[in-house]
Amino acid sequence: MxxxxxxxxxxxxxxxxxxxxxxxxxxxxxxxxxxxxxxxxxxxxxxxxxxxxxxxxxxxxxxxxxxxxxxxxxxxxxxxxxxxxxxxxxxxxxxxxxxxxxxxxxxxxxxxxxxxxxxxxxxxxxxxxxxxxxxxxxxxxxxxxxxxxxxxxxxxxxxxxxxxxxxxxxxxPPEEMMAVARWMVPFMNPAERLVLLADIRGKAPAPAFQAILDTARPHLTTAEWAKLARGLGLAPVDGLVEA
Ligand SMILES: [Fe+2]
Incomplete structure (x- = not known):
């Protein structure tokens, strides 16, 4: 060391x-x-x-x-x-x-x-x-x-x-990526989480981005999800991207 x-x-x-x-x-x-x-x-x-x-x-x-x-x-x-x-x-x-x-x-x-x-x-x-x-x-x-x-x-x-x-x-591979998302997204702080998800949204197909959101959301508190949704400009209720 x-x-x-x-x-x-x-x-x-x-x-x-x-x-x-x-x-x-x-x-x-x-x-x-x-x-x-x-x-x-x-x-x-x-x-x-x-x-x-x-x-x-x-x-x-x-x-x-x-x-x-x-x-x-x-x-x-x-x-x-x-x-x-x-x-x-x-x-x-x-x-x-x-x-x-x-x-x-x-x-x-x-x-x-x-x-x-x-x-x-x-x-x-x-x-x-x-x-x-x-x-x-x-x-x-x-x-x-x-x-x-x-x-x-x-x-x-x-x-x-x-x-x-x-x-x-x-x-x-996609399966490994989803497993990583399950543990990475919930256990970052809100600022890190927002930067990561914004980066993924800019680089990954929309269904992949949505799948990562869906994977992480059950492991976020209500307040954490609200901060993320607000930062990403998502509809606050269902998590879908606003038109
Ligand atoms: Fe290492």
């Missing part, structure tokens, strides 16, 4: 720049925290709940694996072009995360295959291992948001960063 300290100073003093990490990392932090809490309160004797919660863990693990792949293929490649070696430490952590993801997947399989008497211990084991994975990821994301951004901001213009991010987003 020592690589961070000098760069944090730089980031703290820097003016606002294009930040590829903050939105998706808020989504991941929310997805991770929510899933961990669900595992912690899970009733192992309830077969339906066990199936649902463990499926959610697998979905989280899949999202984490996809996310680090996107970073490797787009962000790290860009960093290495202009700052060779700058992504080495985090790329190494991505390898560790893949190992941890495989281990957690095996713990889910163990829990699902356990007899009734063995389930509580298996669930507790999964809960603790997942918490450590999440803790590690929280540190990891902090490094990316500070040290990696410092590298990106010193070597790329905002227009170039937007182009890199657009290529990354274009590589994401």
């Amino acid at each position: 020592n690589i961070v300290s000098d760069d944090i100073q730089e980031v703290t003093a820097a003016p606002a720049r294009v930040d590829m990490y903050t939105g998706i990392h808020k989504a991941l932090r929310a997805f991770m925290a929510d899933t961990l809490l669900a595992v912690g309160r899970m009733d192992c004797d309830d077969a339906v709940e066990l199936a649902q919660v463990t499926q959610r863990v697998l979905e989280l693990l899949g999202a984490c694996a996809s996310h680090l792949q996107h970073e490797n293929e787009h962000v790290h490649v860009a960093m290495e072009v202009r700052a060779p070696g700058a992504s080495d430490a985090i790329a190494h952590e991505h390898q560790d995360h893949l190992t941890h993801i495989t281990r957690l997947g095996n713990l889910v399989a163990d829990l699902r295959g356990a007899g009734i008497s063995a389930r509580p211990a298996a669930a507790q084991h999964l809960y603790r291992e997942l918490s450590l994975f999440i803790a590690d990821n929280f540190w990891h994301m902090q490094v990316e948001e500070t040290a990696h951004n410092a590298v990106l901001w010193s070597r790329y213009t905002d227009a170039e960063l937007i182009a890199i991010h657009d290529r990354l987003v274009a590589s994401i």
Whole structure:
């Protein structure tokens, strides 16, 4: 973690720049925290709940694996072009995360295959291992948001960063995009949410924009939805775009 300290100073003093990490990392932090809490309160004797919660863990693990792949293929490649070696430490952590993801997947399989008497211990084991994975990821994301951004901001213009991010987003399949929207839109602050949705409206087909709104809306409070609808100029009652 020592690589961070000098760069944090730089980031703290820097003016606002294009930040590829903050939105998706808020989504991941929310997805991770929510899933961990669900595992912690899970009733192992309830077969339906066990199936649902463990499926959610697998979905989280899949999202984490996809996310680090996107970073490797787009962000790290860009960093290495202009700052060779700058992504080495985090790329190494991505390898560790893949190992941890495989281990957690095996713990889910163990829990699902356990007899009734063995389930509580298996669930507790999964809960603790997942918490450590999440803790590690929280540190990891902090490094990316500070040290990696410092590298990106010193070597790329905002227009170039937007182009890199657009290529990354274009590589994401629609189903994955909807899963990301489910966790990203509700857990941003109102200003971030409005900027994101306005950007999506300008770049995506109208049905895709509407689908993202529909996905996020049930997870917003009434006040949050009102602020978003007002900012986007949407009809306040049904969320449809005004004619
Ligand atoms: Fe990462």
